Amino acid sequence: xxxxxxxxxxxxxxxxxxxxxxxxxxxxxxxxxxxxxxxxxxxxxxxxxxxxxxxxxxxxxxxxxxxxxxxxxxxxxxxxxxxxxxxxxxxxxxxxxxxxxxxxxxxxxxxxxxxxxxxxxxxxxxxxxxxxxxxxxxxxxxxxxxxxxxxxxxxxxxxxxxxxxxxxxxxxxxxxxxxxxxxxxxxxxxxxxxxxxxxxxxxxxxxxxxxxxxxxxxxxxxxxxxxxxxxxxxxxxxxxxxxxxxxxxxxxxxxxxxxxxxxxxxxxxxxxxxxxxxxxxxxxxxxxxxxxxxxxxxxxxxxxxxxxxxxxxxxx
Amino acid sequence: xxxxxxxxxxxxxxxxxxxxxxxxxxxxxxxxxxxxxxxxxxxxxxxxxxxxxxxxxxxxxxxxxxxxxxxxxxxxxxxxxxxxxxxxxxxxxxxxxxxxxxxxxxxxxxxxxxxxxxxxxxxxxxxxxxxxxxxxxxxxxxxxxxxxxxxxxxxxxxxxxxxxxxxxxxxxxxxxxxxxxxxxxxxxxxxxxxxxxxxxxxxxxxxxxxxxxxxxxxxxxxxxxxxxxxxxxxxxxxxxxxxxxxxxxxxxxxxxxxxxxxxxxxxxxxxxxxxxxxxxxxxxxxxxxxxxxxxxxxxxx
Numbered sequence: 001x002x003x004x005x006x007x008x009x010x011x012x013x014x015x016x017x018x019x020x021x022x023x024x025x026x027x028x029x030x031x032x033x034x035x036x037x038x039x040x041x042x043x044x045x046x047x048x049x050x051x052x053x054x055x056x057x058x059x060x061x062x063x064x065x066x067x068x069x070x071x072x073x074x075x076x077x078x079x080x081x082x083x084x085x086x087x088x089x090x091x092x093x094x095x096x097x098x099x100x101x102x103x104x105x106x107x108x109x110x111x112x113x114x115x116x117x118x119x120x121x122x123x124x125x126x127x128x129x130x131x132x133x134x135x136x137x138x139x140x141x142x143x144x145x146x147x148x149x150x151x152x153x154x155x156x157x158x159x160x161x162x163x164x165x166x167x168x169x170x171x172x173x174x175x176x177x178x179x180x181x182x183x184x185x186x187x188x189x190x191x192x193x194x195x196x197x198x199x200x201x202x203x204x205x206x207x208x209x210x211x212x213x214x215x216x217x218x219x220x221x222x223x224x225x226x227x228x229x230x231x232x233x234x235x236x237x238x239x240x241x242x243x244x245x246x247x248x249x250x251x252x253x254x255x256x257x258x259x260x261x262x263x264x265x266x267x268x269x270x271x272x273x274x275x276x277x278x279x280x281x282x283x284x285x286x287x288x289x290x291x292x293x294x295x296x297x298x299x300x301x302x303x304x305x306x307x308x309x310x311x312x313x314x315x316x
Numbered sequence: 317x318x319x320x321x322x323x324x325x326x327x328x329x330x331x332x333x334x335x336x337x338x339x340x341x342x343x344x345x346x347x348x349x350x351x352x353x354x355x356x357x358x359x360x361x362x363x364x365x366x367x368x369x370x371x372x373x374x375x376x377x378x379x380x381x382x383x384x385x386x387x388x389x390x391x392x393x394x395x396x397x398x399x400x401x402x403x404x405x406x407x408x409x410x411x412x413x414x415x416x417x418x419x420x421x422x423x424x425x426x427x428x429x430x431x432x433x434x435x436x437x438x439x440x441x442x443x444x445x446x447x448x449x450x451x452x453x454x455x456x457x458x459x460x461x462x463x464x465x466x467x468x469x470x471x472x473x474x475x476x477x478x479x480x481x482x483x484x485x486x487x488x489x490x491x492x493x494x495x496x497x498x499x500x501x502x503x504x505x506x507x508x509x510x511x512x513x514x515x516x517x518x519x520x521x522x523x524x525x526x527x528x529x530x531x532x533x534x535x536x537x538x539x540x541x542x543x544x545x546x547x548x549x550x551x552x553x554x555x556x557x558x559x560x561x562x563x564x565x566x567x568x569x570x571x572x573x574x575x576x577x578x579x580x581x582x583x584x585x586x587x588x589x590x591x592x593x594x595x596x597x598x599x600x601x602x603x604x605x606x607x608x609x610x611x612x613x614x615x616x617x
Contacts, residue, residue: 022509025509025511026509026510026511029511030420030424030511032416033416033417033419033420033424034420034424035416036412036413036414036416036417036420037416037417037420037421037425037435039413039417039481040417040435040438040439040442040481040482040485041434041435041438043442043453043478043481044438044441044442046453046456046457047445047449047450047452047453049456050452050453050455050456050457050461051449051452053456054456106350107350107353107354108350109350110346110347110349110350110351111347111350111351111353111354113347114347114348114350114351115351118344118347127351129607130355131351131354131355133358133603134354134355134357134358136532136535136536136539136599136603137358137361137539137596137599138539138540138541138570138595138599139539139541139542140539140541140570140573140574140577140592141361141365141539141573141592141595141596142361143574143577144365144573144577144588144589144592145361145364145365147577148364148368148577148585149360149361149364177354177357180353180354180357181354184351184354208336208340209340210339210340210343210344213343231444234444237446238445238446238447238448238449239446240446240447240448240541240542240545241541241542241570241574244574245574245577245578265446265448265542268448268451268452268546269448269451269542269545269546272451272455272545272546273545286452287452290448290449290452293446293448293449294445294446294449297444297445297446298441298444298445300444301440301441301444302441304444305437305440
């Protein structure tokens with residue numbers, strides 16, 4: 001009965017259904033491979049549980065409103081000075097990201113337009129991997145660069161900006177150098193995916209190369225470019241070491257980029273290194289901040305995936 | 317149209333074209349500037365590091381143990397060996413798991429099924445999770461919790477492995493997808509099973525791409541600092557890592573750089589640039605290897 005129904009269901013002669021040594025082996029391999037795919041799902045589940053468990057502990061001690069809207073961030077202070085308002089930390093994270101993007105967005109998009117619309121095929125084949133070399137440099141090296149070169153040499157000596165050892169400006173600018181190749185390569189992919197016929201049409205109507213680039217290709221690739229920017233922003237928001245080394249050790253509610261600033265990831269790293277008991281509210285701050293960071297980057301990533309899907313639908 | 321009028325029009329046309337030419341040139345120059353900025357930054361960074369640290373590089377620097385008391389006699393033996401050991405263990409973990417996931421998703425998974433879509437979206441999201449969050453994961457479930465390994469090298473390698481797994485999966489999938497289906501169909505038509513087809517035809521064809529992806533992932537893994545801070549790598553370890561990766565303290569080059577660069581002592585700070593040169597040299601060798609593999613073995617179908 002079962003066999004007959006399978007055949008009528010359109011599976012044809014039911015050769016594979018017979019259990020042979022061969023088919024048992026094949027199925028075992030399939031199951032084993034699927035098991036490996038489960039590892040990534042388990043990873044996500046693990047991240048969520050690891051963050052949620054101690055975040056719940058944290059919110060037993062600290063009010064959700066006090067955390068989300070409090071403007072005084074001093075979780076490790078002693079003697080009644082302790083305060084858990086996360087606003088300064090989130091503000092600094094976004095501020096540093098904004099400084100980085102201010103540098104990386106124009107330069108990254110400029111590089112992308114050059115690679116996709118101006119460079120010869122040969123130059124592009126050489127230049128793009130070279131840009132990826134920049135993307136492959138470990139962030140600790142960028143941190144070193146920000147602390148020992150960009151801060152004291154470039155900002156202080158050459159540009160005469162009064163910065164201390166740690167400043168939002170030096171950390172933020174180097175953050176920009178870090179995300180520049182990400183924005184450039186992803187935006188270049190989006191621009192190159194625009195069909196040549198659109199360019200030819202515009203050239204045929206007498207448009208110049210600049211007009212074609214800015215008014216035809218750029219708008220056509222807009223959703224892919226937005227995805228590139230969101231990806232860059234998400235990398236900058238989650239960066240740890242550059243800020244840890246060159247940004248400073250305090251979260252500051254200030255508009256002055258010459259002041260030190262700390263972002264969420266650097267706070268987590270600093271607190272994990274600090275000599276505090278691994279139980280209690282101080283330590284659980286790591287997880288509450290981790291959850292905040294995770295949620296922000298997750299939202300950004302979902303937005304970016306949506307934009308990428310949209311631009312694929314149009315031209316494929 | 318009178319002659320005078322025609323002259324005016326022509327002048328207007330000439331003016332716009334000249335104005336436009338200037339704008340075109342200006343735009344092109346701005347684009348070139350953008351592109352060169354990245355390369356300029358890269359060059360300045362490399363020169364800065366080399367000027368600071370080249371004099372430190374010697375056999376002793378690679379073979380001696382770190383010392384904060386005598387920085388001039390200090391070396392990075394323990395963190396260099398730690399990094400190499402981490403790389404090997406990470407590879408042992410990510411190659412089978414990453415490849416198996418890629419093969420499953422490309423060759424077996426039915427894309428219509430919700431669980432397969434879940435795995436896909438999940439991998440995309442994992443690739444964007446900040447590395448410090450992987451550190452929290454490693455701390456909670458690998459160092460303590462479920463696996464309870466302690467702050468040992470194996471815990472570091474597993475954490476880094478989870479971090480770069482999405483890279484291996486994405487690149488391997490692309491390599492597998494690039495093998496034309498005619499190869500698979502030919503193999504199946506000759507009576508090979510699906511797995512025999514994958515093992516004997518698809519994977520060998522995709523191997524150069526997969527190898528490139530693995531090298532890329534490993535070079536990201538050994539450059540990571542943030543997760544290692546959380547899973548307990550230590551900056552100055554005066555002994556090489558224990559051959560048993562589940563035993564004893566360990567260090568890694570990024571951690572050594574981090575702690576020396578933050579040190580107020582100038583001599584200790586100089587150690588950072590030496591360690592950076594060693595790290596960049598390892599990455600250079602790996603990337604050159606990846607490029608060589610790609611050019612030497614890449615198949616054109």
